[in-house]
Amino acid sequence: MTSVEEPARPGERERVRDAVRTQAEILDVATQEFARAGYDGARVDEIAARTRTTKRMIYYYFGGKEQLFTAVLERAYGVIREAEQQLDVEHLDPVAAIRRLAEVTFDHHEQHPDFIRLVSIENIHEAQHIAASEKLGRIGSPALDVIRRILEEGRRSGLFTAQVDAVDLHAMISSFCFFRVSNRHTFGALFGRDLVDPAQRAHYRTMLGDMVIAYLTAERAAD
Amino acid sequence: MTSVEEPARPGERERVRDAVRTQAEILDVATQEFARAGYDGARVDEIAARTRTTKRMIYYYFGGKEQLFTAVLERAYGVIREAEQQLDVEHLDPVAAIRRLAEVTFDHHEQHPDFIRLVSIENIHEAQHIAASEKLGRIGSPALDVIRRILEEGRRSGLFTAQVDAVDLHAMISSFCFFRVSNRHTFGALFGRDLVDPAQRAHYRTMLGDMVIAYLTAERAAD
DNA sequence: TCACTAATGTACGAACTAGTACGTTAGCTA
DNA sequence: TAGCTAACGTACTAGTTCGTACATTAGTGA
Known part of the structure; x- marks a missing residue:
């Protein structure tokens, strides 16, 4: 921050x-x-x-306290936006681009645990502060446009078989990155495994990339 | 509950x-x-x-308040355990079994939003109540043993190529199911999409299954 | 039926906590 | 350099909130 x-x-x-x-x-x-x-x-x-x-x-x-929290969220989301605007993956082929995007998302979550906590907290309050913010309503994400273009290119070249929407793919990638950080305490306490163990970092980073690429490139039964 | x-x-x-x-x-x-x-x-x-x-x-x-919260968590996790013990998927072939397991996990998260919230809250407090509970330390999960056996069978029969561990696969499945419920408010506010929209339920349920199966069955480059 | 105790209700207090009334001053500008 | 105002500090209050002291009673076993 x-x-x-x-x-x-x-x-x-x-x-x-x-x-x-x-x-x-x-x-x-x-x-x-x-x-x-x-x-x-x-x-x-x-x-x-x-x-x-x-x-x-x-x-x-x-x-007041409420508005202060809203201001905190506004600044925190602003930092994310800036980082996502630096995203430079479109010179890569679609498969490499998506993997790189997943990795950048992974790294970003790992580097900003406070942001993850703020988002968790805001969800407990049903996003009422975001709703009250003029800056944050439907702010979207620069990463989303990048995903959209890569998916387009990947489908056109026949590399991607999945009929996913950019928002859903973003949710899929984010869920793994977010959960790993947000739920590390209960997960660790219950299963005895530290999801944020530095020694396992590369392992989970690769796992995420493999998962997303496997999903996008799998030959699917007619649906 | x-x-x-x-x-x-x-x-x-x-x-x-x-x-x-x-x-x-x-x-x-x-x-x-x-x-x-x-x-x-x-x-x-x-x-x-x-x-x-x-x-x-x-x-x-x-x-006191702390111990009450701990008791609430103990009972909530107890309910999950019971549900997982009803799990009956091992008569299916490995691919169908994993998909079914993912679906059951998906359904369970959807049906217990209060549990999701409690877990989010406990993570904000760094799992200190679970740590303080004799019942909950390293409790694990009945689902984990099921996953372990299915993975074993899937690898032996050559259907599964991925070298995943049961705990990691559990994390992968849970992350998507959990995030969809826990982060629906901020995600909805920012991207204008309700991840828990009943009309999209089947879509996300299928997406999760496809993702997990694609990951487990993908032909992987030598690693 | 009597006595004993687990279970319960009432009333209160000490500490905390968001928010504010009121007064002061640094630094800029005319 | 005089005066004006944005920026700041102190001290306080009203309301809240966890926790408890003390008194009471339902139900049970001898």
């Missing part, structure tokens, strides 16, 4: 009052605290205490 | 004091309340109010 450390914006000398920096600092700490404890478990006082400013400022800039 | 209605245990006339019934009623309501609001969002007073008994009894029988 983009964090605001001491030398906020180089060139400008550190001012005592800096609206942009204060807001960013609040968002940083709030992201951690909400991800750690959930919406109801998070404490506004605790967020304020871990900031260089006070609780007063949270209400001044964000209005 | 097993709910305790008026004619608790037939044959016995309804007593005013009934320890078994009171505890079961508390667990029923607590399951709903924790699943609805999360651990920190749930209110002990609210649980008590929706019961025929009082808050005093929750502390009398369970000790």
